[in-house]
Amino acid sequence: MSDDTRPMSDEPPAVFLSASFPQPGRAESFAHSDPAALADAVTAIARAVLQREARLICGGHPTITPLLLYVASEYGWRHQLIVYQSERFRDVVPDETWRLGRDGYGELRFTPTIGEIGEDLRVMRHEAFTAADYRGAVFIGGMEGIIDEYKLFSELQPGADRFALSGPGGAAAELPGTVAPNVDLASRRYAAVALEIVRALGL
Amino acid sequence: MGRAGLARATMSQAHVLHSNRCAGLRLIHLLTDDALARVLDEVELQAARQLRRRREQLLGSLSDFLFRAGARRSPLEGWALLAERDGHPAKVYLVTPRAPSARDLRAVDGLREQSGIADCVGAVVHDVADRDAERAALLGWIADTRPLTVEALTEIGEELVP
Numbered sequence: 001m002s003d004d005t006r007p008m009s010d011e012p013p014a015v016f017l018s019a020s021f022p023q024p025g026r027a028e029s030f031a032h033s034d035p036a037a038l039a040d041a042v043t044a045i046a047r048a049v050l051q052r053e054a055r056l057i058c059g060g061h062p063t064i065t066p067l068l069l070y071v072a073s074e075y076g077w078r079h080q081l082i083v084y085q086s087e088r089f090r091d092v093v094p095d096e097t098w099r100l101g102r103d104g105y106g107e108l109r110f111t112p113t114i115g116e117i118g119e120d121l122r123v124m125r126h127e128a129f130t131a132a133d134y135r136g137a138v139f140i141g142g143m144e145g146i147i148d149e150y151k152l153f154s155e156l157q158p159g160a161d162r163f164a165l166s167g168p169g170g171a172a173a174e175l176p177g178t179v180a181p182n183v184d185l186a187s188r189r190y191a192a193v194a195l196e197i198v199r200a201l202g203l
Numbered sequence: 204m205g206r207a208g209l210a211r212a213t214m215s216q217a218h219v220l221h222s223n224r225c226a227g228l229r230l231i232h233l234l235t236d237d238a239l240a241r242v243l244d245e246v247e248l249q250a251a252r253q254l255r256r257r258r259e260q261l262l263g264s265l266s267d268f269l270f271r272a273g274a275r276r277s278p279l280e281g282w283a284l285l286a287e288r289d290g291h292p293a294k295v296y297l298v299t300p301r302a303p304s305a306r307d308l309r310a311v312d313g314l315r316e317q318s319g320i321a322d323c324v325g326a327v328v329h330d331v332a333d334r335d336a337e338r339a340a341l342l343g344w345i346a347d348t349r350p351l352t353v354e355a356l357t358e359i360g361e362e363l364v365p
Contacts, residue, residue: 040256047357074332076332189267191357192268195268195357195364
C-alpha cells in the first residue's frame, strides 16, 4: 500500500494501465470477458487517475488508446498520458494514438526494435516500467501480454501496488491483486472501484 | 462480436447492390436498402444497449457511494433512487448517460414531489464533461429557485465516501 515513506518527486505521480480486449479465437483459455465492461472499466480508471492530475502510462494498444484519448479530450486533460510503442509497430499506429501527441493530450514514446516481436515487447515494457517511480498499476482484461506485464512490473516496481480487476474478465481476472481495504476488485461498478483505487494509491 | 467488442453484421453478395474500386482506394460496396436497414437497426440496438449499460454503471456506482455513506436507498422509476441519511434531507438522484438537460431537472423535480417527503431535494447525476456554458447557465437558472442540483458522479463519490 502507499505510505508516507515514498520518496518525494517533482514529477506528478504515475500509474501504469495494462489493458486490452481479448481477441475472439485466442481468448478461450482465459476468463470470459465482457468488452463493454472492459471499456467501462478503462474509462473509469482513466478518468479517476487523470482527474487527480497523475500521469497515466500504458502500452500503445490500438483499441485502448482511443478510449484514453476520448477521456482526455472530453475533459481537456493535457500532457498526462504517456503511451509506449515499439518501433516495430510505427507503421500501423492508429490515428488516435498519433492524435494524443499532435493535439497535446499526451506523449507517444517509441522504443527500439532489436529482434523478434517478443524481445521488442520486452524492451518496450522494460522502458515503460522503469520510466517512473510508479504508485501502482491497474490490470484490465487482456490475454498473455497482460500476464507478462504483470510479472515484469512486479519485478521492476516491487514497491508499487497492483490492482487486477476481475469484473471485465480476461487474463486480469486470474491475476492476484493488491489486498487493499475498501477496494473491491471484483465489483462491476467501475466508477466506485476507480475511486477506491486512486485513494488507495494516495492520489 | 468482433475486435474490441464491436458488433458485426455479416453480409453476403446478395446484400450488395454493386461494388466499385476507385483508383488507389479500397473496394467500396454499395448495400441494398434492406441491408442498409439491417445495419442501421444494429447500430440503433447497440446504442440502446450502451445507454442502458451507462445508466446501470451510474446508478450502481452511485448506490455504492450512498451505501458507504450509510444512506438507505429505495429504487424509483426511471433510473432514479431515493436516499435517506441521518442528519441530511432526503434526496432523489436521477442518473443520465448524457449531458444533463432541463428535461432531466424537470423529471427529478417531479420524482422529488411524488416522494411526499417534506424538504426532499433532487439531483441529476452525470459523468460527462459538459462544456456548453449556455446549457450550464440554463440549468443553473432552473435550479436556482428549486431544491435541485446537477452533480458529477465523481464529485458525489469524493463527498460521500470517507
